[in-house]
Amino acid sequence: MIKILQEQALNYKLNPLLQVFCKSEIQELCKANMDADEHGQVAECLKTAFLQKQIINRQCQMEVATLIAEAKADIHVDPILETACTVDLLRYCSKVSSGNGRKLNCLRTLLKDTPNSLDTDCREKLQRRIEMFHNADDTLALPPEDMQQLVQQVVASPARKFFLVILMSVTGLIFLTGIFLGRATKRAMGLKNK
The missing domain is CATH 1.20.5 (Single alpha-helices involved in coiled-coils or other helix-helix interfaces)
Structure with missing residues (x-):
C-alpha cells in the first residue's frame, strides 16, 4: 500500500480522483510543473496552492487535503519531504520504526525541541508540511455547505x-x-x- 501511495505522490496521473477533480487547477496553477509530473512536482504544486488557499473547487480541496493527510501517516508517502530529510532521518530517527507517523513525529519533536539541529531544507519543508497538516485537518472537518454535500456525507x-x-x-x-x-x-x- 505504501508503494502505491508513493507512486501516486510522484505521478498525479495515478490518482484518478485528483486528476478528475483538480483538472482545471492543474492546468491553471501547475502548468509549469506538468512536464516534471514524474517527480511529484504537480502534487507539490497542488499542496502549495492548497496551503495558499488558491484552490476554490471544494472537491479538489478535499482531494488535496486527503493527499496531505495520507502523508501524515507515513513519511515514505511524501517523497519530497523524505528526500529533503533523509540525512536527518538517518542521523536522529534511524532507531524509530516506520509507520503510524512515527518517523514524522520524530522529526516534529526535533523541530520543536532543537530546530537548528535539522538541515535547513528539511526544517523549511517540515514546517510547511505541519502547516499543511493543520489546513488539511480543518478542511476535512468542515461542515457541509449545502444540502447536496450533506447528502454526500x-x-x-x-x-x-x-x-x-x-x-x-x-x-x-x-x-x-x-x-x-x-x-x-x-x-x-x-x-x-x-
Missing part, C-alpha cells in the same frame, strides 16, 4: 443506517402526531357544529 458515512432510522422515526412520529391530534380537533369541531 451521510451516504459516505459508516453510520448511514443510523441516520436513516432517525429520519424514519421522526417522520413516523410526525405522522402519528398528525393522526391523533387531527382526529381530536376534528371531533371538537364536530361537537361545536351540532
Whole structure:
C-alpha cells in the first residue's frame, strides 16, 4: 500500500480522483510543473496552492487535503519531504520504526525541541508540511455547505443506517402526531357544529 501511495505522490496521473477533480487547477496553477509530473512536482504544486488557499473547487480541496493527510501517516508517502530529510532521518530517527507517523513525529519533536539541529531544507519543508497538516485537518472537518454535500456525507458515512432510522422515526412520529391530534380537533369541531 505504501508503494502505491508513493507512486501516486510522484505521478498525479495515478490518482484518478485528483486528476478528475483538480483538472482545471492543474492546468491553471501547475502548468509549469506538468512536464516534471514524474517527480511529484504537480502534487507539490497542488499542496502549495492548497496551503495558499488558491484552490476554490471544494472537491479538489478535499482531494488535496486527503493527499496531505495520507502523508501524515507515513513519511515514505511524501517523497519530497523524505528526500529533503533523509540525512536527518538517518542521523536522529534511524532507531524509530516506520509507520503510524512515527518517523514524522520524530522529526516534529526535533523541530520543536532543537530546530537548528535539522538541515535547513528539511526544517523549511517540515514546517510547511505541519502547516499543511493543520489546513488539511480543518478542511476535512468542515461542515457541509449545502444540502447536496450533506447528502454526500451521510451516504459516505459508516453510520448511514443510523441516520436513516432517525429520519424514519421522526417522520413516523410526525405522522402519528398528525393522526391523533387531527382526529381530536376534528371531533371538537364536530361537537361545536351540532
